[in-house]
Amino acid sequence: MLIGKPPDIPSSQITSRDAYFNYLSRRRFLKGVAATGAAALGAERLAELVSPRAALAGTKLQTVSSPLTTTGEQLTSFEDITHYNNFYEFGVDKGDPAKNAGGLPTRPWAVKVDGLVQKPLTFDIDDLLKLHPLENRTYRHRCVEAWSMVIPWVGYSLSELIKQCQPLSTAKYVQFHSYFNWHVEKWATEDATIMWPYSEGLRMDEAMNPLTLLTFGLYGETLPNQDGAPVRIVVPWKYGFKSAKSIVEMKFVAKQPDTTWNDQAPNEYGFYSNVNPNVDHPRWSQKTERRIGLPFYEQRRTTLMFNGYGDQVASMYAGMDLKKYY
């Protein structure tokens, strides 16, 4: 992200190893089907077997639809969502997390909720998955680096979890910590200036906003490790770095917490980091963005204030100078 690098090769021009082997196995399978007769297989099983996602990702999740989903946008492919990532614990190049995150131990997994709450609780991941119906929520995902995707996430509003823990009135912010272990995430040393674990934070009203998603999956299946398995935060009106991956702790606090990129360069990565085409990053414009996976001539598009979610979130910032609190 965030560190000057030569321009990335457009992900549309990269064929990953997984995609390549998938392609081969699909071809082999389809040849077999042609020989034996597809009618012998149920339509659903057939779709599952030929889906490029089936061999890559985890378990299917039972989901319900959501009125908060974004409609009318072409979804970014599973291949791009899972092979063009920022997850610095696993390396700084976009393809590194897909290559290196296989060893992330996603079971057993616990999320500790503590700090200024009446009920400090530790949730096992399997209990979290059952806490509330899992919704399909497609959101635009806008990185501070001026690229974007459209991702069909699976999860439920973070507020459902927060309610269980009953924050005290003195709790003004919530801080998230990602999993960190030098043995598992040895690539993290590549950027030795970052203080691990990765940390992010939201104001209480932002955390309670129904759009803020406690996220367990994408494309109807459990999250691939490189996208923040087994549970991450997604805040669609903010730049992507506010959405901490693989979280193990949520702490309710009275003061604005320290957060990873804000600590690194406060003039470049504000605590709020609401998507805002009127506030440029000191080193590049935020007026437009590049939609990953589209043909080159269709990629460039205008960045929307609050990433297009202003109707749901703008009132939280009424009266604030968004140039000062960027």
Ligand code: MTE
């Ligand atoms: N969370 C952790 N733990 N480590 C990271 O490096 N990168 C952030 C965010 N969450 C990051 C993280 C950034 S910069 C972005 S843009 C998004 O994750 C990327 O999410 P994606 O790879 O699923 O698109």
